[in-house]
Amino acid sequence: MERIQVELGQRSYPIIIGAQLLSQAETWLQSLALNRVLIVTNDVVAPLYLDAVEGTFQRLNVRTDHLVLPDGESYKTLDTLESIFARALELNLGRDVMLVALGGGVIGDMVGFAAACYQRGVPFIQIPTTLLAQVDSSVGGKTAVNHPLGKNMIGAFHQPVLVLADTETLNTLPDREFAAGMAEVIKYGIIWDSAFFSWLEQQREALMARDPQALTYAIRRCCEIKAEVVAQDETEQGVRALLNLGHTFGHAIEAEMGYGSWLHGEAVAAGTVLACQLAQQLGRMSDEDVARVSALLAAFNLPLLAPSAMRCADFLPHMLRDKKSLAGKIRFILPQGIGHADVVGGISEAQLQQLIDGA
Ligand SMILES: NC(=O)c1ccc[n+]([C@@H]2O[C@H](COP(=O)([O-])OP(=O)(O)OC[C@H]3O[C@@H](n4cnc5c(N)ncnc54)[C@H](O)[C@@H]3O)[C@@H](O)[C@H]2O)c1
Numbered sequence: 303m304e305r306i307q308v309e310l311g312q313r314s315y316p317i318i319i320g321a322q323l324l325s326q327a328e329t330w331l332q333s334l335a336l337n338r339v340l341i342v343t344n345d346v347v348a349p350l351y352l353d354a355v356e357g358t359f360q361r362l363n364v365r366t367d368h369l370v371l372p373d374g375e376s377y378k379t380l381d382t383l384e385s386i387f388a389r390a391l392e393l394n395l396g397r398d399v400m401l402v403a404l405g406g407g408v409i410g411d412m413v414g415f416a417a418a419c420y421q422r423g424v425p426f427i428q429i430p431t432t433l434l435a436q437v438d439s440s441v442g443g444k445t446a447v448n449h450p451l452g453k454n455m456i457g458a459f460h461q462p463v464l465v466l467a468d469t470e471t472l473n474t475l476p477d478r479e480f481a482a483g484m485a486e487v488i489k490y491g492i493i494w495d496s497a498f499f500s501w502l503e504q505q506r507e508a509l510m511a512r513d514p515q516a517l518t519y520a521i522r523r524c525c526e527i528k529a530e531v532v533a534q535d536e537t538e539q540g541v542r543a544l545l546n547l548g549h550t551f552g553h554a555i556e557a558e559m560g561y562g563s564w565l566h567g568e569a570v571a572a573g574t575v576l577a578c579q580l581a582q583q584l585g586r587m588s589d590e591d592v593a594r595v596s597a598l599l600a601a602f603n604l605p606l607l608a609p610s611a612m613r614c615a616d617f618l619p620h621m622l623r624d625k626k627s628l629a630g631k632i633r634f635i636l637p638q639g640i641g642h643a644d645v646v647g648g649i650s651e652a653q654l655q656q657l658i659d660g661a
Pocket residue numbers: 344346347350373374375378405406407408409411431432433434435438439440441442443444445454471472473474475476479482483566567
């Protein structure tokens with residue numbers, strides 16, 4: 303069992319990573335003095351893991367209710383959020399409730415946002431069941447829903463009180479979803495830790511085979527990096543923006559192609575290649591470094607190219623609305639070699655056309 307602390311003063315919390323955590327989490331839950339919980343999950347995850355999680359709370363004599371939402375990125379909306387509030391109100395849940403997010407990043411982001419808003423804020427626990435959620439979305443307190451005009455545009459910073467990442471849940475994850483999670487794993491190596499990037503290159507076969515030891519190390523290292531970044535900059539005033547590598551392009555792809563058509567991790571992968579190519583044009587990355595990034599993403603069957611239907615003109619309106627934009631100017635996260643990145647502004651439309659349209 304691995305334990306990583308996210309150090310945020312009064313809002314500090316542990317991330318627990320291990321096998322069979324869903325049914326053996328009493329130790330971590332006991333200290334929270336729970337009264338009542340509402341477990342929110344979706345119709346794919348519920349048949350797999352809801353009973354185990356409910357059983358754990360019930361053994362602690364906690365009154366437990368659940369809500370099963372429809373699955374998918376296209377349901378990460380204000381309408382779905384409203385159905386969480388409706389259920390909480392029908393159950394007469396008060397401010398002593400604990401919301402529990404059981405699922406991937408979509409569930410985690412929505413339940414976190416519901417917790418930030420319900421009766422002006424109640425606590426919540428993250429129980430991430432995808433690789434992406436275990437390495438990224440369950441940690442750090444970014445919560446949101448999408449808007450047709452932009453990804454994660456309506457949201458709040460609201461930290462969970464506990465993250466329980468049961469690595470065995472990854473055994474049921476479809477290959478495409480596993481690969482999507484690897485895009486965020488690779489991101490940490492590029493922006494923060496060149497040794498971790500090299501380790502990923504060496505371990506790619508073990509990771510592809512979901513070797514439990516390799517996977518647990520990768521999840522732990524990602525959570526350590528994210529915890530360090532978030533502890534330095536909880537609300538993205540500076541260094542936290544680095545976690546957005548590939549996302550300026552990626553979010554444009556997700557919104558333009560229709561939420562759910564490209565998985566978040568797939569869009570981030572194609573966006574990461576574009577960010578590396580832009581960095582290369584600016585003399586920040588060598589040809590060899592860009593090739594290493596592309597090869598590692600390709601090893602996990604991730605897309606290296608943006609959708610052919612999308613031209614620069616399709617990206618621009620989305621990228622201008624990106625949350626990192628400042629005074630109407632787009633800012634990108636660009637690597638400096640492998641293991642370091644910066645927020646970079648001042649990229650011209652002509653440079654972006656050259657990058658995306660090749661013209
Ligand atoms: N808040 C953050 O910091 C942050 C970080 C990264 C991504 N995100 C958000 O996370 C979302 C993507 O998350 P995701 O990739 O987990 O997608 P997801 O939540 O849609 O889950 C992927 C699919 O796997 C299914 N699933 C979940 N666990 C499973 C399991 N153990 N076995 C079988 N199937 C399982 C889900 O039902 C879904 O169909 C995006 O909305 C993205 O914007 C947020």
